Amino acid sequence: MNVLVVEDERNLADAIVHILEAASCRAEACYDGRAGLRAALSGAYDAIVLDVMLPGMDGREVVHELRRKSVSTPVLLLTARTSTEDKVEGLDAGADDYMTKPFEAPELLARLRALTRRKGDVMLDEVAFADVRLDLTTHDLSCGDRSVHLSGKEFEVMSILMASSSRVVSKQDLLSRVWGASEASENSVEAYVSFLRKKLAHIGSKVQITTLRMLGYRLEVFSE
Ligand code: CA
Numbered sequence: 001m002n003v004l005v006v007e008d009e010r011n012l013a014d015a016i017v018h019i020l021e022a023a024s025c026r027a028e029a030c031y032d033g034r035a036g037l038r039a040a041l042s043g044a045y046d047a048i049v050l051d052v053m054l055p056g057m058d059g060r061e062v063v064h065e066l067r068r069k070s071v072s073t074p075v076l077l078l079t080a081r082t083s084t085e086d087k088v089e090g091l092d093a094g095a096d097d098y099m100t101k102p103f104e105a106p107e108l109l110a111r112l113r114a115l116t117r118r119k120g121d122v123m124l125d126e127v128a129f130a131d132v133r134l135d136l137t138t139h140d141l142s143c144g145d146r147s148v149h150l151s152g153k154e155f156e157v158m159s160i161l162m163a164s165s166s167r168v169v170s171k172q173d174l175l176s177r178v179w180g181a182s183e184a185s186e187n188s189v190e191a192y193v194s195f196l197r198k199k200l201a202h203i204g205s206k207v208q209i210t211t212l213r214m215l216g217y218r219l220e221v222f223s224e
Pocket residue numbers: 007008009051052053054
């Protein structure tokens with residue numbers, strides 16, 4: 001699943017890209033309306049997250065222009081306001097759904113799932129790496145017919161590792177993406193990685209979380 005994010009608040013745009021990447025999507029950000037429209041017109045995206053208030057060209061104009069040019073990519077509008085008028089105008093212009101800022105990551109993913117499902121895709125429900133699958137709705141990690149439920153933090157750590165495929169993810173990166181600005185330390189990351197290792201072994205997966213000294217973690221596949 002390939003998502004375009006058009007949002008001029010760079011921190012928010014980058015945060016949305018991270019959320020999507022952690023759910024194994026590809027995501028790219030544009031920071032103004034015209035650049036967003038140009039990218040969206042390529043038709044290369046499965047969904048577009050589009051802010052309403054944008055410099056250059058606002059979100060409603062972007063979606064109107066897309067529909068006028070027969071680009072039917074599902075659009076999720078982001079609005080900072082709760083005014084009904086904003087939503088109605090956005091939906092009238094051709095957006096498929098809207099979401100009011102601020103929002104939580106699961107809500108964003110759920111809405112994108114709904115939009116893309118309507119289109120007939122069933123992506124975003126599950127991510128896979130080698131012999132393991134992670135269900136993004138139930139948080140079950142499975143291998144063959146064995147599965148185990150992951151707690152909230154275990155799920156977040158595992159989905160980031162799986163989204164990174166075989167690339168190394170640093171402890172610091174996991175700490176900031178999963179625990180944010182809380183008091184957690186790198187010990188928390190180590191503890192959750194150790195829970196996940198036990199769970200991977202429990203379901204009989206060949207996937208292991210390897211520690212690379214000073215660098216971080218990555219998923220590797222070990223054959224017997
Ligand atoms: Ca904005």
